[in-house]
Amino acid sequence: MALVAHARVDGVGRRWLASWGTREAGAAWLFMLPALVGLFVFHILPLWRAVGYTFTDFDLFSDPTNVGLDNYSRLFSDDQFLRAIRLTATYVVINVPVQVGIALGLAAILDKVTASILVRAVLILPFLISNVVAGLVWLWILDPAIGIVNHFLDLVGVGSQAFLGSETQAIPTIAFINVWRHLGFSTLLLVAGIATIDRALYEAAKVDGASEWQQFRRVTVPMLRPVLLFVTVTSVVGSLQIFDTIAVTTEGGPGGATRVFMWYIYELAFKRFDFGYATTLAVALFVIAAIVSVLQFRVFGRDNRA
């Protein structure tokens, strides 16, 4: 009995070994070679090296020196790190609900009112221009002294606002800029999602006397749950990594009020040459993003069984 089993395993093993040498496998390795090199050199190897850096003190000019877990214990006593988390969280909490909320409403309206490709094209326009340009555009429009928005706020008697120059307004303003750039994109994702909902469900709801609001609440939103989950998770993960807009507008200021996670990592690495600790923060960001994503799947994905 044992002998038979052994022979079979041996046969499978031999066949498996032989499968490496077939012409088809040879062709496959050839086809995959460039991509495999790319995967190894720019994804797997750097991930491995990143984890290694977190146990070192590394200034780029001399070899990394081993410091054990120092970088990790430093995380918990670093006020700047805690502040970066708080600022990033504030940004996410403003950006994502506002963006997804407006996009959901707008998508429901678009679905009912028009299929015009022109309307869609205009809505997605800001998404096609870079974060850099979007940041510069709003930096000019919201300029504290001479921006057009403040000109009108003065006219109506509200008075000029500092916006990106104010410690309290900077993060909400950055969030607004990103809502402006991404709203059209999120809306079109949700419109595409709504288009896949079976129209018979709406007919049935109408027969049962559901108002449009009730149809939206009881049909559109529940049926859209997977798409909503996707849009929310990707915007949260994307928002955790906000960088470009800050790089061209506030550069972490004023007074560190926009020193979010990514900007802090950038400063540590490329301004203070503290590469070991910067990498530790990058790994921490990865872990936080993973936990937040899993939590969202748990919370929003839970009723999916129906």
Add this chain to the structure above:
Amino acid sequence: MLDAPAAVEPALPKFVLRRRRKSRSALGWLTIAFFLLVTVLPLLWVLRTALTPPAQIYSSPESLTPPTVTDDNFERVLGLMTTEEAVAASGTAAQLDFPSALKNSFIVVTLITVAMVSFSSMAAYAFARLSFPLRNAIFYLFVGALLVPPIVTLIPNFVLMRDLGWINTYAGIVAPHFLMTPFAVFFLRQFFLTLPSELEEAARLDGAGRIRTFASIIVPLSVGPIATLATLTFVTEWNDFLWPFIVGQGEGTRTLTVALGVFRSSTPQGAPDWGGLMGGSLLSAVPILIVFMFAARRMINALTYTGLK
């Protein structure tokens, strides 16, 4: 009011219902119009600023049209003025070398798009159609790489570029995306899986090898998705900032986004050359807008498809 029992509705005369539906869609259009305005007005304001002489940039802000129309800002940004003229017009010595940045962007983005889409489609074909050991395990590595935020690999990749002496070279800017992106491999594999295999089998029976089958059957059948991926890649790379900012900040290799960022931070605080910045910003988006004009429907479908899969 929105929750008013709808069951009454059928009892209402038809013209009331029709009017109600009309007014509801009017409200819908009003909302859409509002968001279209919010989207477009800032861009029009950028155009207005770019067409206004720097000296008049603060005058008559209520009007969407410039007090005097000029192409000075564009001329300055495009390097069609002498340095002295440019300094006199903008009031700052910091200049945006737009032509060189445009050239850099074109070189970098074209290299990445062509190479990455080719190599990724080859790998995607292997994953979709060929059988070889560890196929799924290797594919999951690609999917896993998709989930790692770029910041984690950014620093080690930067160190690698420095060790290779590739800082401030095209090679350095292009390297991480040149051979593949996990997304591209994933995207094309999903499409190749949907292709019927009969044609391929026929070609194989006629004695075509794997490479010929790929080049003469698979690629022609996949022109649509490959073009879509290429367009998306072009736009994404054109707009990319962080990586080229870190490895390619030198004057000779600055891409457009980097040049704009550097230009903005090198101008005096509070008084940047707004006319030049807005002119440069507009011009930097022109290639994307041209692509979009020709492929709007395809791009919208592609963007929404990539979101839903």
